[in-house]
Amino acid sequence: MPLDVNYAPGGSDEEEEDDEDILNDNRPGPSSRGGKGGSGAGGAAKPNGKGKDPGRHAWEAEYKASWDVVQEDESGSLESAVESLLARGRRKRALMSETPVRRSIIRHLFIILDLSESMNDKDYRPTRFEVILGYLRTYVVEWFDQNPLGQIGIIILRDRLSEVLVPMGGNPQEILSVLSDKRRLEPSGEPSLQNGLVMAKGGMSHLPSTSSLEVLIVFSAISTADPDGSTTIHTVLNDLVTSRIRTNIIALAGEIKICRQISERTGGKFGVALDQDHLKDLLWETIPPPATTVSSSAPTTMNVRSALAAGGKAGGGKAPVGDLMVMGFPIRLPLGGETLCACHGLLKKGGYLCPRCGSKLCDVPTDCEVCGLMVVSSPHLARSFWFLFPVANYGVLGVEDVMSVASSETCFGCDVEFPDVSTIDAGVAQVEDGVSPTGRYRCAKCRSDFCADCDLYIHDTLHTCPGCAQ
């Protein structure tokens, strides 16, 4: 089968480079079909992966005797030592969270997942397919956590076709349920990068230019089998550049010329995963919005749109320019009768009503088709409010504090009883690494005491102090 006959490099300037690629091509790739892939060369050049400190490998790390850290207590038991270690670790995580965080306005992401036969390779355990699916499931959850207004769609490539597995949407549960159905995702055939990109571009063509359009490709094969015809992958690439779709590509097998080209020209990142951990790092790097925090004048955030306007270069050291946007908060209709929607002109159940013109829209966030108002659902915005009203870290209560001031016997959050102060012997009772010897943590503002579990939960997840909320 002429799987790469169609792959004709567009410009003459690229032919030279391709020649180089072919020179490299006699190296064996990890995939059995690696042989003649036009640009799928360099398959074995694994250490090309970017983004990780290359100088040091896991086996070169300093040897550390973990048992040196643990010390027995008087009774010879390790229990207390282990417990305090655990508490210390959790506490450290809790205390870290006061660093500024960036935030995006609206991101639209298509994940293009290569489901060619090469996904069955066993260089990741148990297979690439299983590993990727597992990572993607956590990735999606994490991504929605950090990008409240974002939407994700998934496209799969197999048998030289591309297929929209999940249309663009903002519901992680839907994506997760699809991703956990392995039977639907059986890898087979060869991937077609071009088909996938065309489909992603088509799927995002209707989106407003204010949102950040992105594609994340997880590419496992080292060749692409694209259709015959006048459009080549290079014309598709030009289209991507003009429509400002940022394309990140993570290759599992090796560096592929066309992939690198696509990601570089569209302002994305290209990476080759060295191992599972590196793969995860590469994936997780794409979660935060594609802009960097700068400038002390902007306290916590950075406007993504201004970064995008700067040409998709991440980290253009410019102070963020704010903008006051008019947004409408719609009314969600119950799933009653079917009515015509303004965006597609189709009869549909449910939907949202634009608060300014009253036209029915299928989904939010979007721009109203009739009056152009940006219609968002307010919970989407509210998801990021905890950045604005963070809960201050709780102070540690020592034994003296508890003894001197009358304090409550139970945790204010979960109403569990605190350990009795009188049983704590003075030797252990020093405040150390932010771990309270009495198991009590006090909010400076409302003077309520909390247990360690609640302290962590409130700062990690809840972001609202039960005492201050009164």
Place this chain on the structure above:
Amino acid sequence: MTTAQPTAAEAVYPTTTPPSVLLVIVDIHPLSWSLLASPPPAPPFPVNHAIDLAGASPMTLPDFVTILMVFLNAHLASRWGNEVVVYGATAGRAKLLYPPPPSAVAGPSKPRPNSYRPFQLLDSRIEEGLREMISEEEDRLQSGDTAKLNEPSAMVSALTKALCFINRIVPPSNNTSDITNPNEPLAPGGSGPDRPETRILVINATPGAHVSASSDGQTNGDADGNASAQPTQGNQQRGGYVGLMNCVFAAQKAKVPIDVLSLPPPTIDASPPIFLQQAAHLTEGVYWQWNGRGGLLQYLHAVYLPPASLRHRPFAVPPQDAVGFRAACFCHHKTLDIGFVCSVCLSIFCEPRPVCLMCKTRFPIKSLPTLKTLAANIQSIPIPDTVPPPIIPKGVTPNGPNSVDGTRKGRGAGKTGGGGGGGRGEPIEID
């Protein structure tokens, strides 16, 4: 709301369900209950004859507590291992009523021979706790601490306490282990056979149109003062809305549905408490507004007794109303249809401003006049009845013209709010 269209795979009923823990938050705000106990007469011109013919019947707190106890006992009885946790929320305070702290376990003075002991424990302890709370309220009234009495119920505090409690008894399925071990199947629902199901039932008695007593002027000045203050100071006092939303997201993460039963019938409360409604909608809980005509125990049993895993199959939930996804602005706590959002920190304001109050970003001065004219011209179009109210027998379903009517009224208030005028109060904050 994902109304489960039963697929072939789901068509099998679950053979067993995990034990479930029901956390009830009862609003016992004295003012709200006095309203409920003496409801205003029905409007002289009923909107819909089929539904609005009868007026609301009075409901007093003791009556309701009796009903609630029967419901809670039914929950305890429906499966071995079921548990009940009750919080009371009153003006600006929330407290755990049941279970009692382990140190205070004395048990009822003498066990009655003819009653199941857990029922008796629960009933006596809840009654005791309620009496304690109400006597504390009376003390506050005696001591002249009336400012606090006008605050709305501390729903957010109760919700945070409930979530902390859930976090303790059902530790999260370890995000860390999920990430480090991606091959572990991410079970939706996180339900093993031994992992208890938790859900929160919020019983709201405070009318949604309740104007919070925290004076607008004070909060306004506070907002301005906050502009100069560090945002890290954790200003939660404005945060009825923010706090509730944070609770909602935490509950979403823990997959805990928040069911809401709103007691004030439409005659008292034309506009539903939209933020609680949003909470129920977002966590896939059930929102239901009592029509004020008795039958509460039946409704509680029919709507709120089945645990979340049985909600859609074999049972059914009442159809949910239209949900207004409106937001409260940060500057005046108004409820908005159309707001002005800072593109940097996503804070919501009800009027155009040159500088963001939260992150101090300067907005382009050029666009300010256009935005101002825009703000002046915001006129909410009354939402047409796109979904015709179903013809239903009296008092069977919660939605219908009442809610649509309420939505309309709410929108009117939102409009004046958006125009910058000090319009009539909307549910400003629920806490």
